[in-house]
Amino acid sequence: MITIEQRAEFRKHFRNNIPTRLMTDRIVKGVVFCCVVVAVVPLGSILIEVIRNGGPVLSVDFLTQIPGAVGSSQLGGVGPAIQGTLLLIGLSSLIGVPVGVLGGIFLSEFGSNKLGNTVRFFNDVLAEFPTIVIGLFAFVMIVLTFGSFSILAGTFALSIIMLPIITRTTEESLKLVPVTYREAGYALGIKRWVVITRILLTSAKSGLITGIMLAVARIGGETAPLIFTILGSSQFFSGLDQPVDALPLRIWRLSLLPYNSSIAEGWGAALVLIMIVLSLNIGIRYIFLRKQGGGGGRFRIARGG
Amino acid sequence: MEEGDDLESQEVDRVETITRAPIVRTAIERSKYKLVAENIVASYSGVVAVKDVTMKFKEKAVTALIGPSGCGKTTFLRCLNRMHELSKGAQVTGKVLLDGQDLYSTREDAIIHRRKIGMVFQKPNPFPTMSIYDNVAAGLKLNGVRDREIIDQIVKGCLEMVYLWDEVKHDLKKPGMSLSGGQQQRLCIARALAIQPEVLLMDEPASALDPIATQKIEEMITELKKEYAIIIVTHNMQQAVRVSDYTGFMYLGELVEFGETVQIFENPRNEITAKYVQGQFG
Amino acid sequence: MGDKVFKIAAAVAATYVLAIIVLMVFQLINGSSAIWSKEGISFLTGSSWNAVEGRESYGAAPYIAGTFVTAGLAMLIGVPISMGIAMFMSELAPKFLRTPLSFVIELLAAVPSVIYGLWGIYIFRDYVRNWIEAPLNSTFGNSVWFLSGAPFGLDIFTASLVLAIMIIPTISSISREIMIAVPNSQREAAYMLGATKWEVFKMAVVPYSKSGLVGASILGLGRAVGETMAVTMLIGNATGSSAFPSSLFAPGQTMSSIIANEFAEASAGSLHLAALIGIGLILFIVAIGINIVAQLLVSRVLKAHEGAVLA
Ligand SMILES: Nc1ncnc2c1ncn2[C@@H]1O[C@H](COP(=O)(O)OP(=O)(O)OP(=O)(O)O)[C@@H](O)[C@H]1O
Ligand SMILES: [Mg+2]
Numbered sequence: 027m028i029t030i031e032q033r034a035e036f037r038k039h040f041r042n043n044i045p046t047r048l049m050t051d052r053i054v055k056g057v058v059f060c061c062v063v064v065a066v067v068p069l070g071s072i073l074i075e076v077i078r079n080g081g082p083v084l085s086v087d088f089l090t091q092i093p094g095a096v097g098s099s100q101l102g103g104v105g106p107a108i109q110g111t112l113l114l115i116g117l118s119s120l121i122g123v124p125v126g127v128l129g130g131i132f133l134s135e136f137g138s139n140k141l142g143n144t145v146r147f148f149n150d151v152l153a154e155f156p157t158i159v160i161g162l163f164a165f166v167m168i169v170l171t172f173g174s175f176s177i178l179a180g181t182f183a184l185s186i187i188m189l190p191i192i193t194r195t196t197e198e199s200l201k202l203v204p205v206t207y208r209e210a211g212y213a214l215g216i217k218r219w220v221v222i223t224r225i226l227l228t229s230a231k232s233g234l235i236t237g238i239m240l241a242v243a244r245i246g247g248e249t250a251p252l253i254f255t256i257l258g259s260s261q262f263f264s265g266l267d268q269p270v271d272a273l274p275l276r277i278w279r280l281s282l283l284p285y286n287s288s289i290a291e292g293w294g295a296a297l298v299l300i301m302i303v304l305s306l307n308i309g310i311r312y313i314f315l316r317k318q319g320g321g322g323g324r325f326r327i328a329r330g331g
Numbered sequence: 332m333e334e335g336d337d338l339e340s341q342e343v344d345r346v347e348t349i350t351r352a353p354i355v356r357t358a359i360e361r362s363k364y365k366l367v368a369e370n371i372v373a374s375y376s377g378v379v380a381v382k383d384v385t386m387k388f389k390e391k392a393v394t395a396l397i398g399p400s401g402c403g404k405t406t407f408l409r410c411l412n413r414m415h416e417l418s419k420g421a422q423v424t425g426k427v428l429l430d431g432q433d434l435y436s437t438r439e440d441a442i443i444h445r446r447k448i449g450m451v452f453q454k455p456n457p458f459p460t461m462s463i464y465d466n467v468a469a470g471l472k473l474n475g476v477r478d479r480e481i482i483d484q485i486v487k488g489c490l491e492m493v494y495l496w497d498e499v500k501h502d503l504k505k506p507g508m509s510l511s512g513g514q515q516q517r518l519c520i521a522r523a524l525a526i527q528p529e530v531l532l533m534d535e536p537a538s539a540l541d542p543i544a545t546q547k548i549e550e551m552i553t554e555l556k557k558e559y560a561i562i563i564v565t566h567n568m569q570q571a572v573r574v575s576d577y578t579g580f581m582y583l584g585e586l587v588e589f590g591e592t593v594q595i596f597e598n599p600r601n602e603i604t605a606k607y608v609q610g611q612f613g
Numbered sequence: 614m615g616d617k618v619f620k621i622a623a624a625v626a627a628t629y630v631l632a633i634i635v636l637m638v639f640q641l642i643n644g645s646s647a648i649w650s651k652e653g654i655s656f657l658t659g660s661s662w663n664a665v666e667g668r669e670s671y672g673a674a675p676y677i678a679g680t681f682v683t684a685g686l687a688m689l690i691g692v693p694i695s696m697g698i699a700m701f702m703s704e705l706a707p708k709f710l711r712t713p714l715s716f717v718i719e720l721l722a723a724v725p726s727v728i729y730g731l732w733g734i735y736i737f738r739d740y741v742r743n744w745i746e747a748p749l750n751s752t753f754g755n756s757v758w759f760l761s762g763a764p765f766g767l768d769i770f771t772a773s774l775v776l777a778i779m780i781i782p783t784i785s786s787i788s789r790e791i792m793i794a795v796p797n798s799q800r801e802a803a804y805m806l807g808a809t810k811w812e813v814f815k816m817a818v819v820p821y822s823k824s825g826l827v828g829a830s831i832l833g834l835g836r837a838v839g840e841t842m843a844v845t846m847l848i849g850n851a852t853g854s855s856a857f858p859s860s861l862f863a864p865g866q867t868m869s870s871i872i873a874n875e876f877a878e879a880s881a882g883s884l885h886l887a888a889l890i891g892i893g894l895i896l897f898i899v900a901i902g903i904n905i906v907a908q909l910l911v912s913r914v915l916k917a918h919e920g921a922v923l924a
Contacts, residue, residue, distance in 0.1 A: 061697030156839025247725025
């Protein structure tokens with residue numbers, strides 16, 4: 027038991043350190059605010075520079091023509107790169123979306139077991155995997171086996187990158203569908219797979235679309251795996267077993283050339299790419315916000331590759 | 332610093348306009364007020380939970396707050412040390428004077444004055460990763476107490492006051508979370524006592540305790556009363572009668588009646604108070 | 614009947630992920646077997662890098678070191694800033710600012726790596742060289758070994774800075790969620806003792822969320838280790854023993870950047886290609902280790918958070 031006298035004695039050891047502590051608090055708040063500024067400045071700078079340097083290059087020709095001869099002062103186009111990127115996105119989705127959605131269905135509807143947990147865990151690990159390793163793998167698997175760089179090899183690599191994202195979003199949006207929907211379906215004697223594909227997938231539609239857009243935004247900016255797979259080309263698409271071009275790859279190649287016209291083209295390509303990626307991301311947010319009545323903030327953004 | 336008369340007339344006006352029995356203040360008036368809450372209105376996202384409550388708390392006295400669940404006791408208590416505004420969507424207006432100084436006049440007042448107002452929350456919330464010892468000592472370090480020996484003394488003394496010392500003296504290094512619910516609550520009381528506050532706010536401190544521990548805590552309250560102003564929220568009428576000198580009865584966010592405990596329980600002036608203390612509802 | 618087929622199809626699709634990972638290990642080992650049988654353990658410890666036929670010799674040590682130095686430096690810079698941002702967004706920012714601000718920070722993550730590289734080469738590099746490297750070098754260059762050498766702008770330091778910028782959104786947004794998940798009763802306990810916001814953060818928020826914050830940082834480390842394009846474009850691309858990180862202002866090389874840089878020169882079936890795939894295998898092992906640890910730490914904390922997908 028502490029007596030009143032003891033308490034008086036104890037209180038003598040309390041220091042009036044409040045001014046210093048309040049000062050520390052204010053300094054920390056200032057520093058923390060600076061952290062935010064430090065992170066926002068590069069984003070602003072990147073956007074400004076890409077628009078400033080890339081804007082003047084943009085034209086119909088730039089978007090549709092093939093690249094100019096290396097070193098010529100004539101401005102070429104990035105038509106094949108845009109076409110290649112769109113093709114890669116489409117073809118990869120052809121594999122990534124169905125497999126990913128099915129995988130997500132498995133995790134959500136049949137996945138509360140050991141296999142489900144293992145898949146879920148490695149799915150998350152794969153989502154964070156260095157994409158260059160995935161590119162090397164596609165190279166060994168497809169390019170070396172078939173003897174040529176091709177859009178197919180690129181598709182294989184990019185679909186692996188898409189897969190974990192789609193699996194994860196599918197699982198999570200299916201889990202948000204109320205149990206009553208499932209029960210109602212089963213009570214009517216409808217087969218499980220019909221309930222899942224007709225009722226559940228329809229109710230989880232916006233979540234699925236979000237996942238697909240996230241995945242698309244992600245692979246749209248991927249560069250590293252393309253080096254080993256599609257190789258790059260200055261021509262338009264000429265067959266599934268042939269090399270193609272892609273925007274990020276083109277930006278890289280252009281940035282390494284010592285000519286002003288190439289660098290200008292690089293900025294132009296960067297502007298096109300950043301517009302695609304950012305509009306996808308802002309679109310995702312729009313869908314999400316509408317669905318959740320503005321309460322969002324839980325959504326995520328596709329990481330640039 | 333005392334504007335007792337002003338307060339009084341204000342209060343009576345208000346109470347009368349809503350046709351409740353006038354608040355009784357006889358002995359309360361006579362000595363010094365440690366803590367005065369004036370016109371406290373508190374709400375959550377626009378929904379008012381405490382409606383214009385004015386209440387004065389004396390030094391060396393225990394005031395009990397009673398009332399049915401959801402009537403705003405916790406909310407009001409949390410306004411007294413500016414804890415309410417930390418909740419989501421919470422707003423509060425009014426004044427809280429500690430020794431005549433308003434806690435609500437600047438933002439920093441809260442930090443300056445909270446040290447003098449210890450609080451025990453309705454649910455125990457020890458720091459889970461800190462050891463039992465560090466939980467009790469946490470406030471001391473903030474307040475610049477460096478002397479190891481003094482800290483040891485305070486920790487031991489405070490744990491003794493909540494009758495936890497004998498149970499944990501060999502496990503002071505164990506995390507606070509390793510204790511039982513009732514032990515955690517007592518640890519939290521010790522943590523609040525360690526900063527040597529002048530006012531102690533306790534929100535149902537005995538709700539998780541067994542009868543023996545409850546009795547010990549009540550003894551502790553009686554002991555601390557020699558120096559502190561203590562405000563205790565309780566659902567246990569007997570406890571209110573046993574430990575408190577004054578009792579306030581709250582109902583639907585309003586302070587219906589406030590007076591000496593004996594009077595509130597034996598001779599309530601308000602019908603609702605009478606029903607409540609007789610256990611007819613709530 | 615239909616149900617069974619459907620379930621099997623779903624199970625096959627789910628198992629695809631596992632199959633890919635297993636196949637990846639197999640193919641990387643297979644593709645690099647030539648280099649392991651030629652160099653053995655000295656592939657990990659050696660530092661010579663010679664692709665001239667007849668005198669071929671490969672050692673990955675400088676690139677392994679380069680990866681850890683750049684990723685470590687990026688963590689050193691990025692983690693505190695990320696924690697600051699997370700603290701600002703979970704503890705300090707006014708409500709109306711929180712959602713838009715977290716959106717802006719996360720947009721940083723959406724910018725493709727190659728655009729960071731482009732911006733790094735033509736914009737950021739000059740600022741770094743003129744405003745940070747040159748002053749540091751002229752003041753400390755003679756006394757501090759890791760600040761020596763004439764700064765050029767395309768070096769370990771610039772690459773690490775850009776890497777730091779790139780991992781900030783990852784670490785800060787996960788950390789923010791972890792901090793938000795700390796129950797308010799913890800904060801109140803600290804406030805009750807008279808703590809300032811900063812003290813509340815130190816006393817109640819950090820201890821409670823420590824393992825999740827470590828996990829978030831390790832996830833950032835995973836990204837820094839695997840990041841390719843921006844680093845390749847900015848690190849200056851040294852090879853052989855000169856690629857050993859000796860000064861922050863010297864060009865270096867990481868595991869991923871050497872693969873990206875030299876891939877075009879390595880012909881199919883060559884030892885050079887096997888060496889690059891071998892480095893890919895090392896990167897695989899490092900990355901899978903880091904990510905497993907990070908997933909274990911983060912998912913435990915954030916498991917309950919619905920709808921949060923990290924792409
Ligand atoms: N965090 C909150 N958000 C919104 N409303 C709240 C919140 N906390 C309390 N309320 C509401 O405010 C009113 C008063 O609640 P308060 O917790 O003060 O009651 P109480 O008298 O302490 O009840 P109990 O005896 O059950 O603890 C209630 O109607 C409650 O629904
Ligand atoms: Mg309560």
